[in-house]
Amino acid sequence: MSTLKQGLLLDPKITQKVFSGIEHGSLNKINALVIHQTGANTAQQTFNSYAKGGHGAHFLIDKQGVIYQTARVTQKAYHVGKIKSKCYESKSCTKVQLQNATQLLFQKGLSYSSRITNLHNHEKSKPYPDRFPLNSDSLGIEIVGSYDKLKKQYEAISPLQNSSLKWLVSELYTHFQITTADVYRHPEVSYKMATEASSAQW
Template sequence: MSAATQRFVEVGSSQTSDVANTRRAEVSVDPYVGENGYVQNAGFVHRSIAALEKGDMTGPVAIVLHRTEGASVEGAFSTARSGFGTHFYVDKDGTVYQAASLHKRTSHIGRIRSRCYEAGDCPVDEMETIRGFGWAPKRVYDHEKVKSYPARYPLNEDSVGIETVSRCIKNCGPEDKGVPEWEPATAEQIESIANIITILQSAYSIGDADVYEHDLISYKTEGEGAGLWAGSGNE
């Protein structure tokens, strides 16, 4: 081969970059809601249960706190597979499971109470109308659901639910006298619930006032959503 046609380059003696420059750098990425409606980068376990998703969600504009009324997360998943449950489940050790997309509504609230009636600030004629319903949750719900949030409490159609594995331990039945008593949430559950709420508040501009205890907005056992979150202190 002549010198004119010789094209190869000897590289054996070339100098490479310092090995320290080749080490992979760690990049910190905050939790976020992915295009599929599942929270990413938060350590949550994605356990999709198709039966939970009932159609598209508006917003969401609010968060509703629940207890499972059962002793295990697997029991809660069994109920979820029948179509009743919600987006997040928090086990006793703090493990967070996401079972439904945040783009989809789930059946977790039931029939809502009248917000203005509970607050005592309905117009006089509306107050009389609702009082005339008596014990008729469906009539109250039908009256309320045509309103826009926040004039009413949140509905399945525009809210995210968080279920905490915890059961009622005393005065749980309709015939029992006395205030129902629930298992307190564990420290790990309290931390995980606060983490979920922080992520959702950031993603959807949900305020502290938009986080609700289930039994205060719907016809559920007293205290079911109590003692799970103390607020972020931002409002």
Template sequence: MNIVNKKSYINKKEFIYSDSIIQYQVKNLERGNIIGPNAIVLHRTFSKGSAISLIENSWKSSRNTDNIGAHFVIDKDGTTYQVISLKKYANHLGKIRPRCALTGSCDSTYKSKTLREQYLSELKKDYPERYPYNQDSIGIEVVAWYDEK
């Protein structure tokens, strides 16, 4: 195995400069300042297209970026693009759900809350007592197409 020592660094704008990461900033995806980050969230696209088509046709040209974005996009061939500064957060996650909803352990008081009340209650918790959310996590989108065959 050959290991190549490449010089990499993070600049003042919080973009990684490396031979293996291409900077392709999409400013309209950047939100406020990130907290932490506390987590890295890995996503997989449901797309047969390339990372560039996702960035240019979906993200860069979209007028409504409320629910899209990620800090990095990894193409099928492994090419990695950084599209958002590490200082900013992206809307790569939906509203966080309580952990008890997935384990079936929510008590009746919690179950009686509206979804909005549950969401606001989760935001008050410290990580890792809750799932990560946009403001405290780095999003990585992997371009892939799931095939059951």
């Protein structure tokens, strides 16, 4: 079993390659995991991006199934983006919640971007799990996989990658109070291409 020390998940299966530029302050509570795909062909392309700072995730799984830790689990990473309304997406809103969500989503006179921002701000005030996870309470796991712009399709995740993902997620279960209900594909929670991480298995 892996050990957790100073934000690092230590195990022979994990290669430490932390980029301080993608760490953005203390992550005090971990409620969920968000699974992503990079849109890049290689891990190195993602590392080059991470080296510039800004957006990133806590772990990256390359095409050979090698797991890299790229940010400490005690630090926030910008990986989620603006969140959707959980009750609206799952069709579980109360009448008032539905009214609020639709009013924000379809407000006349505002750009799409402004409406999404307003809904995000409304949602983030809710406690988890009444909302989707945010950067402030989740870990991000990236899986290397290219994106075909013409087909609007992400590359299929390989058996080696899925095997590593299953192992990593199960290890994180042991260190944090999360279950399978707390693991999300990126497009579930935010406004991303539907095929991202669609073939991920955990």
